[in-house]
Amino acid sequence: MGNLKIYPSKLKGELKIPPSKSMAHRAIICAALSDKLCRIDNIDYSDDIIATIEAMKSLGAIITKHEDCVEVVGVYKDIQDTRQNKVIDCNESGSTLRFLVPISLLFEGSSRFIGRGNLGKRPLTTYYNIFDKQNIKYSFEKDILNLEVEGVLKGGTFEVEGNVSSQFISGLLFTLPLLKEDSKIIITTDLESKSYVDLTLKVLKDFGIEIINKNHKEFIIRGNQKYEGRNYRVEGDYSQGAFFLCADAIGNEILCKDLNIDSLQGDKEVINILRKMNVDIIAKKNEIEGKRRKKLKSTYIDGSQCPDIIPIITSVAALAKGKTEIVNVGRLRIKECDRLSAITSELNKLGANIIEKEDSIIVEGVDELEGNVEVWSHKDHRIAMTLAIVSSRCKKPIVIKDYDCVSKSYPKFFEDFEKIGGISVEWNVGQ
Ligand SMILES: O=C(O)C1=C[C@@H](OP(=O)(O)O)[C@@H](O)[C@H](O)C1
Ligand SMILES: C=C(OP(=O)(O)O)C(=O)O
CATH class of the missing domain: 3.65.10.10 (Enolpyruvate transferase domain)
Structure with missing residues (x-):
């Protein structure tokens, strides 16, 4: 260096x-979970955004990079066929990792998450607790990101602390609307980084997903929803x-x-x-x-x-x-x-x-x-x-x-x- x-x-x-990294992650994910062609404008190819683009591609999305926009072919249905045994490289991006882990559990098969720098040391226990409750198989290494997950997430009630990282809540908010069952997220402590949850809710709404926010203490998520593809400027x-x-x-x-x-x-x-x-x-x-x-x-x-x-x-x-x-x-x-x-x-x-x-x-x-x-x-x-x-x-x-x-x-x-x-x-x- x-x-x-x-x-x-x-x-x-x-x-x-430059364009908001947080909003770009969200828009790319929502577009990739839709079933249409979406253009996301004002994209800057930072390492973190490249990680999210590549991660969504690993899950089956087709993403074409242009100078300052990406075209995303929302391939929600195809993700089902292509997710098996994927390696998802998150580089150093906490957002990519914590958003993609629950998304990868939408379908059968296993995914292995790898990354660099400090990423392997950043907390993931919130997800491990959910995996334990839902019998989702997982293995990880200490301090180095090498997380393998296998199983399918089921809807229900998720109790999540609000003072570790809001990215867990965002990750669940992206995922739960696509499950068959309805779900509820209960925040068990004060919620820090609240505005990032609001950003997630805003971009989800822009892509047609409805979530009821009960004062940032509970989020009510109807299952069986569909992401509506659209063009978006970050x-x-x-x-x-x-x-x-x-x-x-x-x-x-x-x-x-x-x-x-x-x-x-x-x-x-x-x-x-x-x-x-x-x-x-x-x-x-x-x-x-x-x-x-x-x-x-x-x-x-x-x-x-x-x-x-x-x-x-x-x-x-x-x-x-x-x-x-x-x-x-x-x-x-x-x-x-x-x-x-x-x-x-x-x-x-x-x-x-x-x-x-x-x-x-x-x-x-x-x-x-x-x-x-x-x-x-x-x-x-x-x-x-x-x-x-x-x-x-x-x-x-x-x-x-x-x-x-x-x-x-x-x-x-x-x-x-x-x-x-x-x-x-x-x-x-x-x-
Ligand atoms: O959701 C997001 O886009 C982010 C949430 C925040 O993390 P925490 O919720 O872990 O504080 C922030 O620090 C990070 O850079 C981006
Ligand atoms: C902490 C940051 O990002 P992430 O959590 O996505 O790695 C950041 O951009 O400062």
Whole structure:
């Protein structure tokens, strides 16, 4: 993996924010479960989206990639014939894995899920508990993703914790409408990442699937439903837009295009957080820009509903006056890396003042960051992108080790970074 030296510079210009990875996963899955030809527009071929495309192809869907759209031949019926003994490579994508496991159990046969990086360490017990109850055969290895499942899922009542990953709930929501029986999902704890469940429900509705949401505590799912194929455009991604809005907050001037102000994406919360920190957010229909008022101020942030924007928000807090407490963020430890520990150690190397607690971080703002050090992405795209943005407020250059992991969600990140004035060169560590 490569290293990149970044020279501090002011970032300025306009950017089309890439399509929402979360919505693209969902639209591709729904299209592939329909029985029509669907075109999904505004697709970016990040590693995670490629994983979902290939996974749905393994299950029998026919997906043709064009420059920025995919054509999906919904082959719901054919999945029945083609699913036998499939290997499904999820690469590092938690969404692909947790969405596809229950979908693969729609029909007879076995599937083997493999992947890379931290994926084998991310929790799956929620599904194992369901398999145990339903006599679905499974085997797995510790810490390495090599999960074999065999059996057919039956409808009924599913009790699922809401504080491990919402992706289990989404996975079941995709699958249960296609079973013969009616089902109910009961959420047994507070639901974190609620907006991701809402995104699933929205895309399901767009594809003709009806689910009754009882206050995010119970979901009632009628069986024997059909996905209605349709064309779909994926909207811009707030978790990626957040990098540039936060860049604005720390003194840059980037206009973000293709961010829908009416979006259901939970990471839109970045707007409210930045407003509380003294940033004016100017939002027109599809364009958003942040303008910092005099001084950034500290605030109190609950990260339970928007885990993906916490690394970049932490970097803004690191440069705000006073103490910012970011709470309910324990689940950041079970992402591509332990993001709480990674963001604390890497920003502190740059001169920030952050203390990591079990389920929160305390950030004491400083005026400037020093730089002049090597920092590590921990092979996590959101850590790499955070470090690149925050370099604009360092006094001296920084080197980011393993920067190319951005391909997981935003392969053109550094191309866009250059477009807005970022200055970087490939670097051999120790050079
Ligand atoms: O459903 C989704 O698209 C996602 C759900 C969230 O995960 P958790 O529910 O595990 O927090 C989020 O962190 C992830 O990047 C994408
Ligand atoms: C955690 C992420 O994705 P996933 O859970 O799909 O791997 C992410 O994109 O930050």
